[in-house]
Structure formats: C-alpha cells, structure tokens
Amino acid sequence: MNLTRIQLDAPYLLFLGDVQGHGFAKTALGIAHWVPERCIGQMRLPGCDVDCGLAELDVSAAREAGVRTAVIGVAPIGGQIPPAWGPALTALARAGINIAAGLHSRLTDIAPLVQAARQAGVKLIDVRVPPPGLPIANCQPRPGRRLLTVGTDCAVGKKYTALALHRELLRRGTKASFRATGQTGIMIVGEGIPIDAVPADFIAGAAETLSPANHPDHWDVIEGQGSLLHPAYAGVTLGLLHGAQPDAIVLCHDAARTHIQGFGPNYPTAPPRVVIDTVLAAARLTSPDCRCVGISVNTVSLDDAARERLLGELEQDTGLPCIDPLVTGVGPIADALRN
C-alpha cells in the first residue's frame, strides 16, 4: 500500500503550545490516551489551559528525562504553526530532541528550526504529508468489509470510536485493521493517509488506497474526518465516504455540542437522525447497501442520569445501539456488526 509511514522515537514530550480548549488538543490527548507508555511529559506555553496529566517538563528536564521526540499535540483551525512557538521548538531541537508535527504548515518550512535541527542532528518529522502517486478513485466494488466513523462535527470522537471498535473486534477474534486518516491516528499506529492534506481530486482515491480489497470477512475500521454537514470541511468528508465504500457507518456526536465548533451562530449541529440520513444518502452512490450500525456519544458533560436519558432517547429515535465508548464501551455496536 502507498501510505504515509512514520517512525517516532519514544519517549515523547507532548508539546501543547498556548492552546485553549480540549477540542484543539486532540493530537496530544489522543496520543496520551492510546499510547501512554510512549509519553513521559508535556510542555505548555503561557495561556495554555489543556492538561494531558503528564509531568511538566522544560527543555532541560526533557533532555534529562531522555525524551527522544517532542510531538506537537495541537491542531488549530487551518493547521498553521504560530510564530510564538518558534523559540520553544528551536530550543528543543538544540537540546537534541526530534520534533514531530501533524499541521498543514510544515516544520521543514521554518528556516531557523531547520538550521537548529541540522546543527543538533535531530529529525523534523512532518506527519501530515500525503504519499506521492495517489490514484483517482476507480469506484468499483471491492471485497472486504469496511466501517467508517462519521460525525455531527469535528472533534466528536470519530478517531476514538474507530480505535475502540478496532480493539473490540480483535478481542472477539474478528479480523480487523484500523485505518488512520488524520495525523493523530497516523502517529498512534505509524501509518495511514492524512486525507485532509491530499489534493482535492484524489480524496476518494486516497480512501480506496487506504482500505483496499481484503478477505471477505476482514473489517477495515476507518477513521472518519469532519462532517458532511460541516460548512468548511464537508468536501473532505464526502470524498472519504465515497472512496471508503463503507458497509457500515457509526455516527459520533458530542452531547455538549450545540454548534459547529469555531464557526459561529449560523451553524447549529444537526440532529443525529438528520446527519445519519444525509450520510447514508450520499454513501449509497458508491456503496448501495451501506447502513448505520450505531451512535457513539461523548457524554462527559452529563451526569449519569442525563447520560442514560440521552442514550435511551437516541435509541428510541433511531432504533440503533447508542453508547458512550468511555462509559459503556463499544460492545453493542460490535454486536450490531455481526447481524
């Protein structure tokens, strides 16, 4: 497979910059959750209000602790590296620590950082770089089964749910692969395609490349991106959906999200039922039998009673298993996949 492949030397320092809001620190939080054994510290600049629960390390403490790679764990809208981070990143490189990032702007385009890295003999690793030679989608049916997570917005648990479902399927003895489509997933598993960085004509072709023909009883569990009802990113979502040709989708939602994150009052999030219907209508162009097999809700904002009420109402409204992967696990959705 023609994928983006990376090798990040552990242990990691998670660099959080001056980010405000957990939604923009998905990469750091995802790495801290899924590969905690590789993480030994975090570094935050003034103003940062995100905490990964790791030891606070400055440059010299990071060096002493044996940090091999500083991972930029923040993904601001647009994916640019703020100039204010420059001095801290340069100091890390000078201390002999590799630096990895998954933003649209590249570490290797920051001249002082490139110079510091060269002098110190450390690597700058840009993860959000699509592999060369991607094809246009051919759009023909292929064997193997595929599940795609979709969402009511960005940052609602699509990667988390896909990773949790993949783990659950393996636990049950089902053949399955997690397919990463974003920088965090690629950092966690070491390969994938950063689908939102692919030239627009190749989105669906990249999705086909990422989830190729396979054994008829093998499941690719594909990390979704954006939302088909997201005003800025829906094109990415649609191309991924068409190329993935999913047999099944799982809708991901955040119970506290009333509006598309960062796009103002004109964009309320659509009800789960509406998003499911919209996605299935679009999916059927390339995958005529696509169905929704469950809803995965982030209910961290709710107490137990409110969570049970919400999940119960959603189940009644949609007839689908509705879960919070952190609280109830994804078992009911894995059950639904068997049917």
Next chain:
Amino acid sequence: MNLTRIQLDAPYLLFLGDVQGHGFAKTALGIAHWVPERCIGQMRLPGCDVDCGLAELDVSAAREAGVRTAVIGVAPIGGQIPPAWGPALTALARAGINIAAGLHSRLTDIAPLVQAARQAGVKLIDVRVPPPGLPIANCQPRPGRRLLTVGTDCAVGKKYTALALHRELLRRGTKASFRATGQTGIMIVGEGIPIDAVPADFIAGAAETLSPANHPDHWDVIEGQGSLLHPAYAGVTLGLLHGAQPDAIVLCHDAARTHIQGFGPNYPTAPPRVVIDTVLAAARLTSPDCRCVGISVNTVSLDDAARERLLGELEQDTGLPCIDPLVTGVGPIADALRN
C-alpha cells in the same frame, strides 16, 4: 486576491498528444473556442482522434509560424503526463517554444524536459498549482451575488456555460466577473484557482478566496467542477459549492451522456431534477436562499426536433429555462437572474 496567475505568450500551438475522445481534450477545445485569436496550430501524435480545426504543425513548422507557447490541451483522468509525450515536448522546448500544462503531474518534474527548457531558455508553465497561503473557509455571509454552474457529470459544459453567461451579463450592462476554477479557465482568463489541486481541507476556503465580498449588484459567475453525484470527484464539488455560497446555480448536462464518463456501468447519470435537488439541499448549508435558475444542455448529439423536444420536456419537468448555449444562447437564464 491570492490567486493562481499566469502569463502565456501567444501565439499558441495546441498539443493534443494521442488523446481519444473530445471529453478528454476540454482544454484544447476550450482555448480554441474562447481565444481563437491566440491559436495558430495544433500538434497530434499517432492515435489522436480530436481535431481543433487548426493547422497541423510539426516542430519546425511551429517554429517557423512563430509559436511562442505549446499548450498541452488534454486532461486524461488523473491528470498525469504520459511518458510517450516526452520526446515531442522535449523537441518543442529545444525549438525555443515555451510549454504550458494544466495536469496534476508537473512539467517541472520531468527531468529531461527541464534540462531541454533550461538549455533553450524557454519557460515551463504549470497552471494547475494552487496559490500558497489559502485559508480555511470562514463560512460567514458576504455581500455580492454569486452564480455557480454545476453538472450531471464532468465535461458537460460548466465552464462554457459560465463563460457564456458572464459575457451575456456584461453585454446587458450587469457588473460581473468570471471566476475560473480549472486549468482551462485559468489559461483563458489568466487567473483563478485550480480547485481540484488544492489540499482537501482548503477547498471551501479557496472558493471563498476566489469569489470574495463584492458590490451587492455584482455577479461572480463561478465555473463549477465535477458533480455532486460523481463517485470520484464529489468532494471537490461539495467544497466548491459550500465555499462559493451561490445565490444561484445553473445545471449543466450533456444530452448524450447516459453514464458518468469513464466509470463503467455502475454509475448512470442521475436525472437533472435529482441532481438539482441534491445540489440545492447541500448548498443551503452555507447559502440558505440558493435557487436553480436554469438548465444548460449540450445537445450536439440531437437533431433540431429532438433538441426542441428534450428542452421542452425539461422545462415542463422543472419549470426552469432550459437552453443549449451553442444553439439558443444563454439569454433566458440571464433573464431569470433578474427575477
């Protein structure tokens, strides 16, 4: 505006390679039609069955005729430059002729061609290169009126219809700009954004950049791309639609097209009414009052009676003005824009 801007020295030689089928020679045919005064010849390799109606020139004849730029006028699926074209392109460069192309693969990546161009002192001009620094879409309303052409497939007249409507609006004294989103349109007017080459996250932001805030009575006439029901390219179409925030769409269709071109029997083209409804439903996310103002049909495959019957049936079915821009002109659609 942060656009792709190019300067192609005339006169042009249209290079057709060994292309078969007019649908893949859109660039050459578009340039020959819209800026005939810049074209003095064509060059075809064995197997080519497309004819732009220009003088057949070999390399020495092109040089003698004063050709300044050879324009690669072919856009095969995937946009790669076939190796078989190499010798002819290199010979043109050696003859002192600049070479321009709008494919995904770049002239400047073909080492022998780069060397020949350097030795001969000619330019290699890659048109399908997005401008740097594109923003993520902000998705907020902006003044100015915008029309986007959409289609039942690729190569059904979206560029032609947009250029014809732009010309008709100017003729009537309406303030209007043509906004090019593809290589051919950019070659014709000298600027635009090749929307299908933009990194996927930036499709809608590129469309906003291309059609910025303007006077309330000014029309941007935006060239559409692909089709929302195209299995390989719909992501491009959706991002462009959301970023363009069109007040009006015009559906383009080819009366002879029964299936999505090049994607086999699984993909019949959808009926115009279905495509319009699908596009309007998606458009309303960012442009709540978007409406369809007409259907532009390529009826070259029909005789007069069949054309009149088809356009009449479509008008009855949709209640919209239905025209063939080459036969009837786009006047009825320009009329509908006033209402």
